[in-house]
Amino acid sequence: MAKKRVAVTGVGMTKQRSSRPDVTGIELINEAVRAALDDAGITRKDVDAIVIGNMDHFEGINYVDTWSVDGNGALMKPIMKVCTGGTTGTTVAMAAYYHVASGLFDKVLAIAWEKNSESDTTGAIITAFDPFWDRPCFAGAVAGLALEATQYMAETGATEEDAAYVAVRDRKHALLNPYAHLHINLTIEMVMESPYLSWPVKMGDMCPRTDGACALIFASEDVVDEFPHRPAWILAVADRHLWAYTSDPYVNQKMVGGTWFPAMEKATEEIYSKVGITDPLNQFDLAELYLPYSFAGLRYMESLGFCDRGGGPELVRSGATDLGGKCPVNPSGGVLSSNAIGATGLLRVAECALQLQGRAGERQVPNARLALATGFGGCFWSDELILGVDKPEKPRG
Amino acid sequence: MENWRENQEIIVMEGRIKVPYTWAAGEVGTRYLETLRDQRKFMGTRCPRCEIVYHPPRRNCPDCFEECEDWVELGSQGELQSYTVVRRHHPQLSPLPLPFAYGIIKLDGADTGFLHILSDFQEGELAVGSRVEAVFAEEREGNIRDVLFFRPVKGVD
Amino acid sequence: MEPVAIVGVGMTEIMDNHLASNYADLVFEASQKALADAGMTIDQVDNVITISNDFFDGRTISSMAVMDACGSYDKNVSTVEGDGTFGAFYALMRVLSGSYETCLVCAHHKGSEGVMSLITNAMFDPIYERSLGIDAITSAALQARVYMERYGVSEEECALVSVKNHGNAFKNQVAQLPLKLTVEEVMASPYISDPLKLLDCSPVSDGASALILASKSRARQITEKPVWVKGVAHCCDAFHLGDRDLSSTRALEEAARKAYAMAGISDPGREIDVVELYDAFSYMELMWLEGLGFCERGEGGKLTSSGETAMDGRLPVNPSGGCLSGNPVVVAGLNRIIECALQVRGDAGEHQVEGVRTAIAHGINGPCGQSHCVWIMGGEA
Numbered sequence: 001m002a003k004k005r006v007a008v009t010g011v012g013m014t015k016q017r018s019s020r021p022d023v024t025g026i027e028l029i030n031e032a033v034r035a036a037l038d039d040a041g042i043t044r045k046d047v048d049a050i051v052i053g054n055m056d057h058f059e060g061i062n063y064v065d066t067w068s069v070d071g072n073g074a075l076m077k078p079i080m081k082v083c084t085g086g087t088t089g090t091t092v093a094m095a096a097y098y099h100v101a102s103g104l105f106d107k108v109l110a111i112a113w114e115k116n117s118e119s120d121t122t123g124a125i126i127t128a129f130d131p132f133w134d135r136p137c138f139a140g141a142v143a144g145l146a147l148e149a150t151q152y153m154a155e156t157g158a159t160e161e162d163a164a165y166v167a168v169r170d171r172k173h174a175l176l177n178p179y180a181h182l183h184i185n186l187t188i189e190m191v192m193e194s195p196y197l198s199w200p201v202k203m204g205d206m207c208p209r210t211d212g213a214c215a216l217i218f219a220s221e222d223v224v225d226e227f228p229h230r231p232a233w234i235l236a237v238a239d240r241h242l243w244a245y246t247s248d249p250y251v252n253q254k255m256v257g258g259t260w261f262p263a264m265e266k267a268t269e270e271i272y273s274k275v276g277i278t279d280p281l282n283q284f285d286l287a288e289l290y291l292p293y294s295f296a297g298l299r300y301m302e303s304l305g306f307c308d309r310g311g312g313p314e315l316v317r318s319g320a321t322d323l324g325g326k327c328p329v330n331p332s333g334g335v336l337s338s339n340a341i342g343a344t345g346l347l348r349v350a351e352c353a354l355q356l357q358g359r360a361g362e363r364q365v366p367n368a369r370l371a372l373a374t375g376f377g378g379c380f381w382s383d384e385l386i387l388g389v390d391k392p393e394k395p396r397g
Numbered sequence: 398m399e400n401w402r403e404n405q406e407i408i409v410m411e412g413r414i415k416v417p418y419t420w421a422a423g424e425v426g427t428r429y430l431e432t433l434r435d436q437r438k439f440m441g442t443r444c445p446r447c448e449i450v451y452h453p454p455r456r457n458c459p460d461c462f463e464e465c466e467d468w469v470e471l472g473s474q475g476e477l478q479s480y481t482v483v484r485r486h487h488p489q490l491s492p493l494p495l496p497f498a499y500g501i502i503k504l505d506g507a508d509t510g511f512l513h514i515l516s517d518f519q520e521g522e523l524a525v526g527s528r529v530e531a532v533f534a535e536e537r538e539g540n541i542r543d544v545l546f547f548r549p550v551k552g553v554d
Numbered sequence: 555m556e557p558v559a560i561v562g563v564g565m566t567e568i569m570d571n572h573l574a575s576n577y578a579d580l581v582f583e584a585s586q587k588a589l590a591d592a593g594m595t596i597d598q599v600d601n602v603i604t605i606s607n608d609f610f611d612g613r614t615i616s617s618m619a620v621m622d623a624c625g626s627y628d629k630n631v632s633t634v635e636g637d638g639t640f641g642a643f644y645a646l647m648r649v650l651s652g653s654y655e656t657c658l659v660c661a662h663h664k665g666s667e668g669v670m671s672l673i674t675n676a677m678f679d680p681i682y683e684r685s686l687g688i689d690a691i692t693s694a695a696l697q698a699r700v701y702m703e704r705y706g707v708s709e710e711e712c713a714l715v716s717v718k719n720h721g722n723a724f725k726n727q728v729a730q731l732p733l734k735l736t737v738e739e740v741m742a743s744p745y746i747s748d749p750l751k752l753l754d755c756s757p758v759s760d761g762a763s764a765l766i767l768a769s770k771s772r773a774r775q776i777t778e779k780p781v782w783v784k785g786v787a788h789c790c791d792a793f794h795l796g797d798r799d800l801s802s803t804r805a806l807e808e809a810a811r812k813a814y815a816m817a818g819i820s821d822p823g824r825e826i827d828v829v830e831l832y833d834a835f836s837y838m839e840l841m842w843l844e845g846l847g848f849c850e851r852g853e854g855g856k857l858t859s860s861g862e863t864a865m866d867g868r869l870p871v872n873p874s875g876g877c878l879s880g881n882p883v884v885v886a887g888l889n890r891i892i893e894c895a896l897q898v899r900g901d902a903g904e905h906q907v908e909g910v911r912t913a914i915a916h917g918i919n920g921p922c923g924q925s926h927c928v929w930i931m932g933g934e935a
Binding site for chain 2: 585609612669671672673675678679680681682683685687688689690693695696698699700703744746747748750788792794796797800808827929
């Protein structure tokens, strides 16, 4: 009974907002869960198992799986919590995938959420780093990303304006997504004039802080016909969480055969070989990438093989990654428009599913058949999932 | 090579996670805490399908997921379902000086119990199934500690 | 379920304070021991699951501390936050999916570095419960009271569990707290939150553990003594303590029912040879024995008084000394699985139970055993 093929068959999410004081975390989770169940045409009773994820210190809740039972639907059911930092949402998706692929569960509810309004996000992120070596002298997520951007610009000659193009692109896409948090029609000039947070990263380059939840139904090939929407098949998953210390990624870049973003490149190599991707720009119909800030939208394209090293700026400025382009990136508006951190990775998978099901509304990519979703987090870690319209010939893991 | 581990005194760094939190009570929790604060009354919500009266109130039934939109006023007395007399004071956690107790109290009109503090009791006076009543704070701020504690109902024997 | 086997296990010593080792050191030690036990190198491990808890570690993304120590470099890796029995279940699913032939599971915990009361207080709802100061011990005391009053279980019967498990710990080299106790001594220990006394409670502990799972074909190549996973299931009860009948073990019963069905077990009392369960408090061993179906509800005390759960009894329970003799949270459930694996292999050393063919390991998440995970393991595929 093992080795089932797995599809996303139901999608639910809250509108992503800066603050949701009208609900508790449990009630926020419930909004997304009920939306997913309704979308899939099933009830709580039909769910065989639940996977939930968020980052503990953003809400200060220990054992979120057991705390949120009233909202997550786990009363007298199996529930498991996973947590890997920013990659949590994609980690949730992978855990739900393996629940079903194992043959042990047919219908699995995947939940990812965050109420970032309830804490000091940067204060909580600082605690992610080693208390001896990193924490005493390190100032949270923005600074870590700024180090990457500085190095990227020095090595490739990319400019702040190149990054601003990504910031503008994703925010334009968000205008077509009623669930996105930021709805602002930015220009490159506006991004360039926004205040520096940590050079070269400006306010306009960064993702917002968001309250939101996302829930998906993962189903086995045996039951996908019971659902009203066509399945969005998970073709493969892969991840690398390579390091423990802030400075590790930079050392490794120089050491390991000149890799650029090793975690992403190693995960990419594995997942592309599983699915047979050799020309991602032409093979993928869309990509939903966890871009925590704009510069990532340049460099990740290179590590994902959409262009050569240093080719990110030219690729995005060509319009190939805009809606209407060859391979639209972040039709949902991406992380730069909504970042309820724990939910963010799962929202990437959700958008891929909606696009493959032809249900993405005004931002629908015509005839989308193959999509890439990524998660970013931890210490420059990378999670990747490939989804497709066509049922895979065999389960690929 | 000398054994550098010998007689080594391990260095220990002290730290504290300092993350401030602001937990929203939500619409349902706010109505409950407002009523507690302004009217000294406990409120529960009823599941329209299961007919269970939940206290603390729920926005949705944890079982059938129906919206629990019916508000039910509960008594400020109830039955003690369990209790434990705390014997060790915790400087950062203990809400009252010893002796105090924790209890699970099913208020009159509710189907579920809720957790609170017990005080103003004699040694041996607490019992599962006994009646307890809420003692409210004079100055109330809209949180669960607006109820100072519960105590045994006097003079019902 | 397709056969999957435990092919290697490793535990650090459980101590009140592993002062000389940080999380990475502990995980490295446990992982190396598991690899050595399996006769494998890290290159032969396909993927890794780590288990940790951000609150206990005082670190958001607590898995980051052990990413290099667990050997996950250039492998797929993920992290479960919760008891080790749940994390190992995720690893099992990854092997069952056919994506991997082997999976290394490791868990770490240093209770010595935090304040357990404050950390377990954070399990409770911030609006309705947390400001009352409730924690793991005071909430467990509420459960102990309901259970004991409902079924007439005495404090002495609970004390027997403490006497038995601390006694068993003398024969387990990794146990933290072997104690030669009498029921009178347990009864004379000070109340912390009545009816729980000091010697009814598990200690604060440091430790790490690791095990390796392998598919049927790989397991037979790796070891001559694979321990086969026969059934695993978990189930979660309501959160608010007042929503639950705290004397009921319905979530455990449901998890056990599913696990027994997978393993083809119809009469656990006759078919199970040894039990390693999560006795965070002495009364829990009695309740969980009932929930696992080894006796009627409320009869756990009688079962224990009769001596059946002692080392030389018909159904030895916690021959390792259990959590009462060392409770590195989240690691503790993985240790229950590892102890069962050692028992099935006949490698448990001085605390080996004779003739073990089938064993049960059990772990919990959340306050008062809200969520239970049951593992059944045996020597034949």
